[in-house]
Amino acid sequence: MAGIKDVARLAGVSQATASRALSGKGSVSSKAREAVTAAASELGFVMSYHASSLASGRSHNIGVVLPFVNRWYFATLLEGANSALMDAGYDLTLYDFQGDRYRESVLGDFLLRKRLDGVLAVSLQLNSHETEQILAAGIPVVGVGGPLPGIPTLRIDDVEVGRRATNHLLSLGHTRVAHVGGEHEYGRNFQISSGRRAGYEEAMAAAGLPVREAWSLISDYSANDAYRETKQLLADPAERPTAIFCASDEMAFGAILAARDLGLRIPDELSVIGVDGHEMGEILGLTTIDQIPRNQGMRAVERLLALVQEDGKAAGPADELMQTRLVVRSSTSAPRTLDSKTAS
Amino acid sequence: MAGIKDVARLAGVSQATASRALSGKGSVSSKAREAVTAAASELGFVMSYHASSLASGRSHNIGVVLPFVNRWYFATLLEGANSALMDAGYDLTLYDFQGDRYRESVLGDFLLRKRLDGVLAVSLQLNSHETEQILAAGIPVVGVGGPLPGIPTLRIDDVEVGRRATNHLLSLGHTRVAHVGGEHEYGRNFQISSGRRAGYEEAMAAAGLPVREAWSLISDYSANDAYRETKQLLADPAERPTAIFCASDEMAFGAILAARDLGLRIPDELSVIGVDGHEMGEILGLTTIDQIPRNQGMRAVERLLALVQEDGKAAGPADELMQTRLVVRSSTSAPRTLDSKTAS
DNA sequence: CTGAAAGCGCTAACAG
């Protein structure tokens, strides 16, 4: 295990010069630099990041905090963050809440261990105490999607997404449109869910259409749960909507499968639109609003590293809206129900 | 930012005693211990892990290396590993190859930075140089699934899995059984794919059934790709198998959807069985061999931490076979094709 | 541009 000392000796320079040559900080004659790099590679030198971190205060390590690694959106966003971090030479420390299971220990212990240069907080909702605590640790934080007061956040316009998805359905001639989203008030995806739902309600209202309570479903964002909810909804022909807007693609998968199991033809008897951009949507023909999570992860890291490296100089615009795009496939069309009953 | 020095002073003991009291290593009078913990919490003391790591050589940080965070199996295994690590108070540093994109830099740079107490290598195939390099760094490694010569590895018996899945189909009366797996020789999932395929071929041979080349498909483990492959396979009624064994659930999803799109009834006209235990299999009625990836992740961490903590004392049994279980749902049944053509 | 020297904050012998 050669240390920088050995490198310096071999190169015939001081430890300080070796350090400067290796890190690129401070000026070193090209001659010295070459000698040092040569010596380093000859010895197979790898720096001790522990020592470096201790001395410099920078750990080249970013923490990514999210509620579920296991869900497509988060895993894909994580992949994007990983790319950006690898390219920048940073390590990625993963903190997976697994729902709420590790919420407290992550927030109360792990994040405070000051081994992180920055934190990416995905879909997190922090109370003021938690925000305070983490900011007090002096760690730059960038959020994605969650409502984090006092923290720069990337987000999509969820209300707009809800409106856009609903309007797509409406523009095809649907009037009986249901929505499957997340919990109203207290859920982890609070703002996201309520934003998309608000967009849905807004669009319906703007079209002069009623939002029936029975058509506003609540699910946990999983395909399985959405399947159950939707099947229940669709089972009664009299009450059946002709279109469903799901707040995530995974839920839309559930809805499509439920409809198929009930013998409903898609899109003729039921149109479905989702949100996310899950690849598997291709083989299900799912129309969706792609939010390109990979980009969100990369962009968030970019913002975070800027914060980390500029050491809090230019805070930049606090929030940033990410773009989405409507991807139309075969799960949506004009309603073509044989049974032409109208809404009650 | 109170340091251990401040804690020691406040508690009226030496820094060493404070350290011992806080870490639990070495004996401290209960009186001193109380004084120290009281002082620590009064000051809101959080240890610097950089300093601790540098001084002790332990970083309480485990690296998890995998080919794709984005695939269900890996994400779920990762979740299991995360649980075990959080419970043990360890950080998890994620290295996602994203296929092969970051393979070199992870193996050549990141892993050697000696900030890890251990590495969990999931579905990795290392050449001898890479193995050497990483072992030379003196880091304990535990593998899952990949063939890692000289490294303790957890795995399922992939040949047995292939045999079992195929035999399930055979026992239902199928004789025309196809297989969708991964690449034969050079793929990342080499051993896994070839093991499952070998089990399939073995079972077929044992039943005296031919394995047609056209029925042995190669996919990249994604639902979308398997969809395409399977659709192609099923499009020709004359060549059509009555059952398909897919080497992963995601590929089985693709197969089921392809079959449905061709108007084939499942399981009457086509039985499908997968491997993994993906939750979404529930709503597709997918019969599968559940390999409980979450457990694999937890168990692998357990093994790894044992290695890390016992400091290489007892190496333990080199390899360990993990259990799987057959979960029968509605995607498999006896063949009930109307068209009773026999294989050519 | 370079070297010497002083830590970064904690742990680990080693005596007591």
Next chain:
DNA sequence: CTGTTAGCGCTTTCAG
């Protein structure tokens, strides 16, 4: 059981 004394391996003033 406890305090003293050295470092862990690098970065960083501060002179030169």
